[in-house]
Amino acid sequence: MxxxxxxxxxxxxSLVPYGRRRDWLREWRAExxxxxxxxxxxxxxxxxxxxxxxxxxxxHAAWLRWDQWRLEMIWxxxxxxxxALRRSPGFTFVTVLTLAIGIGGTTAIFGAVxxxxxxxxxYPEADRLMQVFSTTIKQPDRIGGSVSPSDFNDWRHDNTVxxxxxAFNTGSYPITxxxxxxxxxxxxxxxxxxxxxxxxxxxxxxxxxxxxxxxxRDVVVISHGLWARRFGSSPGVIGQQVxxxxxxxxxxxxxxxxxxYPLLTELWVPLQFSAKDFETQRGAHYINVVGRLxxxxxxxxxxxxxxxxxxRLAESFPRTNRDSxxxxxxxxxxxxxxxxxxxxVLLGAxxxxxxxxxxxxxxxxxxxxxxxxxxxxxxxxxxxGRASLFRGLLVESLVLxxxxxxxxxxxxxxxxxxxxxxxxSIGVPLLNQTRIDGAVILFAFGIATAAAVLFGTMPAWQAxxxxxxxxxxxxxxxxxxxxxxxxxxxxxxxxxxxxxxxxLLVGAGLLTRSFDRLLSVDLGLNGASVQTFSFSLPEAxxxxxxLRADFVETLLTRVAARPEVESAAAINGLPLTNYRYSISxxxxxxxxxxxxxxxxxxxxxxxxxxQYFKALRVPLVLGRPFATSDRLGSEPVAILNQAAASRIWxxxxxxxxxxxxxxxLGLGGAQAGGRVVGIAGDVxxxxxxxxxxPTLYLAYAQWPDDSMTVVVRSRGEPAALxxxxxxxxxxxxxxxxxxxxxxxxxxxxxAVAQPRLNLVLIATFAGTAMLLAALGLYxxxxxxxxxxxxxxxxxxxLGARRGEVLRMVMAQAGRLSLAGVIMGLAAAVLxxxxxxxxxxxxxxxxxxxxxxxxxxxxxxxxxxxxxxxxRAARIDxxxxxxxx
Amino acid sequence: xxxxxxxxxxxxxxxxxxxxYGFDIIDQTGLPSGTVYPALSRLDRDGFVKSAWEDExxxxxxxxxxxxxxxxxxxxxxxxxxxxxxxxxxLPAKPRAARG
Numbered sequence: 010m011x012x013x014x015x016x017x018x019x020x021x022x023s024l025v026p027y028g029r030r031r032d033w034l035r036e037w038r039a040e041x042x043x044x045x046x047x048x049x050x051x052x053x054x055x056x057x058x059x060x061x062x063x064x065x066x067x068x069h070a071a072w073l074r075w076d077q078w079r080l081e082m083i084w085x086x087x088x089x090x091x092x093a094l095r096r097s098p099g100f101t102f103v104t105v106l107t108l109a110i111g112i113g114g115t116t117a118i119f120g121a122v123x124x125x126x127x128x129x130x131x132y133p134e135a136d137r138l139m140q141v142f143s144t145t146i147k148q149p150d151r152i153g154g155s156v157s158p159s160d161f162n163d164w165r166h167d168n169t170v171x172x173x174x175x176a177f178n179t180g181s182y183p184i185t186x187x188x189x190x191x192x193x194x195x196x197x198x199x200x201x202x203x204x205x206x207x208x209x210x211x212x213x214x215x216x217x218x219x220x221x222x223x224x225x226r227d228v229v230v231i232s233h234g235l236w237a238r239r240f241g242s243s244p245g246v247i248g249q250q251v252x253x254x255x256x257x258x259x260x261x262x263x264x265x266x267x268x269x270y271p272l273l274t275e276l277w278v279p280l281q282f283s284a285k286d287f288e289t290q291r292g293a294h295y296i297n298v299v300g301r302l303x304x305x306x307x308x309x310x311x312x313x314x315x316x317x318x319x320x321r322l323a324e325s326f327p328r329t330n331r332d333s334x335x336x337x338x339x340x341x342x343x344x345x346x347x348x349x350x351x352x353x354v355l356l357g358a359x360x361x362x363x364x365x366x367x368x369x370x371x372x373x374x375x376x377x378x379x380x381x382x383x384x385x386x387x388x389x390x391x392x393x394g395r396a397s398l399f400r401g402l403l404v405e406s407l408v409l410x411x412x413x414x415x416x417x418x419x420x421x422x423x424x425x426x427x428x429x430x431x432x433x434s435i436g437v438p439l440l441n442q443t444r445i446d447g448a449v450i451l452f453a454f455g456i457a458t459a460a461a462v463l464f465g466t467m468p469a470w471q472a473x474x475x476x477x478x479x480x481x482x483x484x485x486x487x488x489x490x491x492x493x494x495x496x497x498x499x500x501x502x503x504x505x506x507x508x509x510x511x512x513l514l515v516g517a518g519l520l521t522r523s524f525d526r527l528l529s530v531d532l533g534l535n536g537a538s539v540q541t542f543s544f545s546l547p548e549a550x551x552x553x554x555x556l557r558a559d560f561v562e563t564l565l566t567r568v569a570a571r572p573e574v575e576s577a578a579a580i581n582g583l584p585l586t587n588y589r590y591s592i593s594x595x596x597x598x599x600x601x602x603x604x605x606x607x608x609x610x611x612x613x614x615x616x617x618x619x620q621y622f623k624a625l626r627v628p629l630v631l632g633r634p635f636a637t638s639d640r641l642g643s644e645p646v647a648i649l650n651q652a653a654a655s656r657i658w659x660x661x662x663x664x665x666x667x668x669x670x671x672x673x674l675g676l677g678g679a680q681a682g683g684r685v686v687g688i689a690g691d692v693x694x695x696x697x698x699x700x701x702x703p704t705l706y707l708a709y710a711q712w713p714d715d716s717m718t719v720v721v722r723s724r725g726e727p728a729a730l731x732x733x734x735x736x737x738x739x740x741x742x743x744x745x746x747x748x749x750x751x752x753x754x755x756x757x758x759x760a761v762a763q764p765r766l767n768l769v770l771i772a773t774f775a776g777t778a779m780l781l782a783a784l785g786l787y788x789x790x791x792x793x794x795x796x797x798x799x800x801x802x803x804x805x806x807l808g809a810r811r812g813e814v815l816r817m818v819m820a821q822a823g824r825l826s827l828a829g830v831i832m833g834l835a836a837a838v839l840x841x842x843x844x845x846x847x848x849x850x851x852x853x854x855x856x857x858x859x860x861x862x863x864x865x866x867x868x869x870x871x872x873x874x875x876x877x878x879x880r881a882a883r884i885d886x887x888x889x890x891x892x893x
Numbered sequence: 894x895x896x897x898x899x900x901x902x903x904x905x906x907x908x909x910x911x912x913x914y915g916f917d918i919i920d921q922t923g924l925p926s927g928t929v930y931p932a933l934s935r936l937d938r939d940g941f942v943k944s945a946w947e948d949e950x951x952x953x954x955x956x957x958x959x960x961x962x963x964x965x966x967x968x969x970x971x972x973x974x975x976x977x978x979x980x981x982x983x984l985p986a987k988p989r990a991a992r993g
Contacts, residue, residue: 035958036960036961039952039958039959039961040916040960043916043958043960046956062919062925064927065925065926065927065928065929066930067927068926068927068931069927069930072930072931076934076935
């Protein structure tokens with residue numbers, strides 16, 4: 010081998026990591042020796058090409074060195090940072106805990122947002138699933154609006170954008186026979202329903218178009234949960250007959266686990282329409298429509314087409330469809346609706362907390378970086394470059410961030426379990442699906458890493474800037490002043506976190522005031538000590554009105570006979586349960602109203618028994634309650650609430666007047682209505698924030714319905730009544746199960762559960778934010794006082810009074826906090842707009858809230874600065890000066 | 894699996910074609926030694942190739958020092974196949990040959 014080549018390879022070998030050097034040299038020498046031997050055999054000089062190849066040995070050697078070094082360095086940095094963190098357990102604990110709170114909170118809320126807003130619905134190609142609503146030309150894009158069977162039929166035939174369009178109705182049915190009677194959430198669905206959703210049966214088959222034809226066999230599909238609970242997961246249940254709502258139906262299929270559309274449904278039965286229904290039911294809006302878009306169709310096209318069909322129908326059927334339109338919304342939007350905004354507000358709020366956490370940790374890391382001045386200075390002195398110091402500190406931040414992320418995930422796991430277990434009555438759909446999944450874990454570690462980089466980079470840069478290192482060596486040697494630049498950055502951090510805390514506190518304050526107003530609304534009833542439950546009479550056996558009336562009368566008489574019962578009554582739909590049954594007023598004092606006026610004078614219809622007003626303490630303003638003499642065959646009577654009376658007979662006493670509404674209540678015969686015998690107080694049927702709807706009460710005995718809710722006012726603990734009441738119901742008819750068993754207090758609480766949850770969460774975030782801001786301020790001031798010990802000592806030695814020192818430190822805190830508060834108030838004015846929709850009778854710029862937050866936060870800031878200020882004032886000048 | 898570079902594919906392909914020592918691979922791929930050797934080391938580190946010393950006696954019989962030979966491992970074979978089909982898909986489709 011040529012001497013040159015050998016020299017080059019030997020030189021390059023010195024770069025190769027020692028452990029690999031021998032093999033490396035052997036390989037290169039062997040290759041070069043062979044090439045030069047070949048050249049020698051051919052009697053040629055060594056080609057230049059071979060020399061070029063030998064140069065590649067340097068590149069190879071350098072690469073090996075770099076590769077080894079890279080692995081070692083990261084490992085080294087990791088080991089070093091773990092050791093460093095172990096050396097200051099207090100700092101590590103506080104930092105990881107702070108991060109865990111921020112990351113845990115953000116992750117938990119993200120988990121909920123992911124379940125409700127982001128994760129695809131569990132159906133194939135769920136983005137093509139749409140819900141179609143019947144709307145008005147005034148609000149054509151509204152989400153919500155039930156559809157009439159006739160419109161549905163025309164939509165289905167005329168559209169070209171939906172591969173399948175299906176109708177469904179939700180409710181609940183009693184299952185009887187094979188086990189105790191049980192009321193189960195149910196859906197009546199047309200044949201295309203399961204095709205539209207795209208879900209197949211787990212066992213057996215789903216309902217198809219052959220099942221929704223009039224006169225086809227009575228069948229039922231049940232949920233996986235119901236199958237397990239009631240039939241012990243036996244596959245033999247397929248083909249069995251089950252009594253549902255008094256009708257014997259053959260079980261044809263079991264849905265896969267987790268399928269519960271629409272909303273927690275446990276059984277599905279065919280929804281059948283006759284040709285006559287499609288002809289006559291154009292004005293009856295009571296079904297929901299869901300569809301699957303064809304592969305190429307866009308939402309925009311679907312909207313345009315459905316609107317065009319609706320306007321054609323409006324022309325053809327002006328009496329019923331005059332102002333009608335149609336809207337198409339993705340199924341998720343239709344499900345989630347108004348909750349979207351409050352979820353995003355929560356995510357924003359918890360994001361602010363996370364920012365504060367980062368700011369706080371940044372200042373902690375920074376203070377620590379300064380405290381480690383000597384260590385860093387020594388590392389620089391022994392030749393560590395700025396890049397390596399920077400990398401070391403960054404790795405340390407990453408370790409902290411990941412530890413915080415892991416601890417946060419534990420917190421989040423606990424919190425998401427709590428969120429998923431929340432009552433459905435809160436009204437946040439899909440919330441029960443909240444869980445820690447891949448997306449959530451990715452999110453947690455994503456923000457942990459981002460947070461680490463965010464809080465790690467700036468202080469790491471600061472701590473490693475070379476000029477700084479020199480200053481620090483001096484500082485550690487006992488310099489008199491702290492670095493003003495670093496102090497300034499810390500001040501900016503304090504101002505920033507105060508600003509963020511103020512924004513959150515203002516939000517929490519506004520929500521608190523709003524909630525307070527909500528709770529102070531007089532609902533118009535008194536639900537204390539009232540137990541309620543619902544029951545539903547099987548249609549088949551209670552087809553006659555008299556049977557239903559008798560059943561309810563007997564039940565209520567027996568309930569009222571119990572000594573602990575003060576009064577007992579029944580109603581078709583309880584207040585505060587979002588029960589809506591609105592019917593237009595048809596005639597007033599025997600005169601038929603114009604079409605437009607009929608709609609304007611729509612009333613909520615409630616069928617009640619005589620004791621209803623007494624049981625719920627709804628005052629009767631005028632006239633009398635219903636009496637037992639108001640029964641089938643006697644003169645129809647009505648009671649109006651004040652809102653209805655003043656709308657239908659403005660400026661007059663409605664007593665003695667008569668009205669009818671646009672329905673026969675499904676009984677044939679006369680239109681429902683009667684002579685007004687009483688005026689009842691207004692009840693907030695739809696919750697404290699909603700306006701009182703005009704309400705018409707009819708005597709149940711005159712219009713007996715089959716699904717009723719019983720209200721029982723107890724002399725003692727209402728819940729103690731549940732079992733005796735269940736027994737009474739079973740005695741009367743064992744096939745009539747009791748369901749929706751709740752006290753009126755629970756119902757009232759559920760009506761404000763969503764704003765309460767929002768408030769609790771935002772207030773928790775705001776409280777955390779304030780605490781973190783106070784801790785941050787305390788930390789920075791403590792450090793500043795520590796740094797200025799000598800300076801303060803000199804001041805004291807020169808005759809400054811302790812009070813002056815105290816004031817000086819407190820003034821520094823005051824200045825920073827005041828700047829933060831002012832900026833925070835300005836930011837809050839902008840930010841509070843996003844919660845405007847959630848506020849009830851409180852302006853987003855409510856001055857009281859802003860003032861209380863500002864003063865409160867300043868007081869907290871002063872309290873946080875008191876300890877460091879007092880420490881400064883107690884500095885002993887002799888000790889302070891002896892440091893030199 | 895992490896996608897491997899064109900250089901690594903060339904090196905793996907050369908080994909797969911039976912060119913199993915450093916300078917032979919360099920000749921085959923036409924890549925400079927400063928590229929091929931680090932690529933070999935990286936592939937070795939990542940487990941796509943493994944290396945072994947040639948039998949001394951055999952080498953001496955041919956009048957040269959023993960060489961270091963490289964072989965593809967099972968993951969190396971898989972990675973090569975995946976990478977080839979990936980890079981192949983990037984090429985423009987060949988015009989179809991007209992039939993007889």
